[in-house]
Amino acid sequence: MSESQRVVLVIPARYGSSRLPGKPLADLLGKPMVQWVYEKAQQVPSASQVVVATDDGRIVEAVRRFGGNVILTSSDHPSGTDRLVEVMEQVDADVYINLQGDEPLVRPDDVERLAQGMLADSATDVGTLYHAIEPEEAQNPNAVKVVLGHQGNALYFSRSPIPYPRELEHHPGYFKHVGVYAYRKGVLKAYSSLPASSLEQTEQLEQLRLLSAGMRIRGFEVEPTGPGVDTPECLQKVRAILAGEPYVLVSPLARIKLLITDVDGVLTDGGIYYDATGECMKRFHVRDGLGIRLLEESGIRVAVLSGRDSATLRKRVADLGITLCAFGVKDKETACYRLMEEAGFTAEQTACIGDDSIDLPAFSACGLSYAVADAPIYVKQQASGGVLTLAGGQGALRELADAILVAHGKADVFNSAVGFNAVAGGVTQ
Structure with a gap:
């Protein structure tokens, strides 16, 4: 890989969480969750460097203990993308991939597919992942849906079930957006100066700021992904999956x-x-x-x-x-x-x-x-x-x-x- 095609994986890890405080440090089989994500990121062939971006000294210490690269960033960032902009000022790359710190089951092959897609087409401003879901899951506003054009570029993201099934026999199915993003350096430089659009404010989805600004977000399809960690129940499920044990869901x-x-x-x-x-x-x-x-x-x-x-x-x-x-x-x-x-x-x-x-x-x-x-x-x-x-x-x-x-x-x-x-x-x- 040439120096001009440098890809850096950034793992935003915020300590504060309303439903699961200290989430990045949650124990998963003897290792903090952020370490699982970091080690998965290191298995991505195109990655020149992996770095954790956090707002908390406790996470900094944990990452350093397992030998990872970490940057202490401001605690005032409203989103993971804003935190990524600060990292960009310290770590140089052509493509930055934002890998969620609460996804210990992330598949390195999926991230590599995203990286290769960005490297293959310089006209793509932002890349992301998606997969098919059942109509029942599409009704959940916490599952963000995406519709795409013929070239795979996102037309819109929404918490509502889109597209509307007026004629079921012609419905293309529902696709869930997976919150892993790849940004070109120029996009990140421009991001902070972009105005928050009314669509972004309505849906509370930061990617709509990019679409409203005319940027192209290319979607890359993957197989359905494992659960992330948002609640104590999610943590128990992921812990069982990593241990190879059966998990009995307790409502x-x-x-x-x-x-x-x-x-x-x-x-x-x-x-x-x-x-x-x-x-x-x-x-x-x-x-x-x-x-x-x-x-x-x-x-x-x-x-x-x-x-x-x-x-x-x-x-x-x-x-x-x-x-x-x-x-x-x-x-x-x-x-x-x-x-x-x-x-x-x-x-x-x-x-x-x-x-x-x-x-x-x-x-x-x-x-x-x-x-x-x-x-x-x-x-x-x-x-x-x-x-x-x-x-x-x-x-x-x-x-x-x-x-x-x-x-x-x-x-x-x-x-x-x-x-x-x-x-x-x-x-x-």
Whole structure:
């Protein structure tokens, strides 16, 4: 490889993580996770150099202990690409590949395919990876989808399932974007000066800044990749895979003892109706009511949290036998903590379900949060547990209730006559 074709692999490794603090140093079979990624990067034939870029001295020390190259960068970088720009100022190359520090199962062959693709076509500004996924996974806003043109250049990236399946027989399938990027030096020099586009701000995807600026992002297809590490559950799964052991997925819902639900847009369809006397009326779904009672009868508490207060709402809550409730709430985060304290459970044992921005403070308070299917995209992005397939007022809470019962090994209360009869005495819709 000529000197003019120098490829450097950079591994951004940030210590802070809301769901798994200290993630790069998480132990995987006696080695920190960042070491696994580093050693995989060293197996990429085209790599002239591998370097870890971090904002924390603890990671610097860990990398030096296993003999790796590391650069301490600013802690103010909003993204991994910005951190890469700082590395560029200290390490010279023609192509920089940003390899995620939480991907210990990354395949060196995939990274080499990306490197060779960039070296073969100097007209490509940025390269990345993608693979096919099933339609069910495409519904997850945390799985970023990409559509490509005939030459393999990205047309758009989105958290929404794209392209829209109007004619299923002509649908090309869904492709998931793998967050490994290769940049030419000139692109990185220009990146910091590029304005953040409205698309980037809407989707919260930094690659849309590049597309909006007219740059070409070439996609290279690979086989489906192993899981990255975002949560403690992911860490357990990756640890089992690396050890060659079978992994039994334990749903995070198995630890849930309290479910906090919003009302408007979750238990109702979001509509507000007034009768001739001016009384506010709401449309509830009976299956949600049954789901609430099945949870309560199975030992999982349910609490109702609403920014509104009305006789109609209080009557529905009373009919369902719910005693944990807060009405007319302005501060939902504080209200969630109070409900947890009253019920005697921690945030890690609590899940919540919401549909709009007013529920985001509750999302931040609870260990798991879920958005209904018709919630705005920016609310779905904040749902740590995921997005339900049903809309508010259309059985969304029942969907989550069933999932909780399954995780607790109590599916028989809704899928068998014997199980249902065991709790039927306390059930209402």
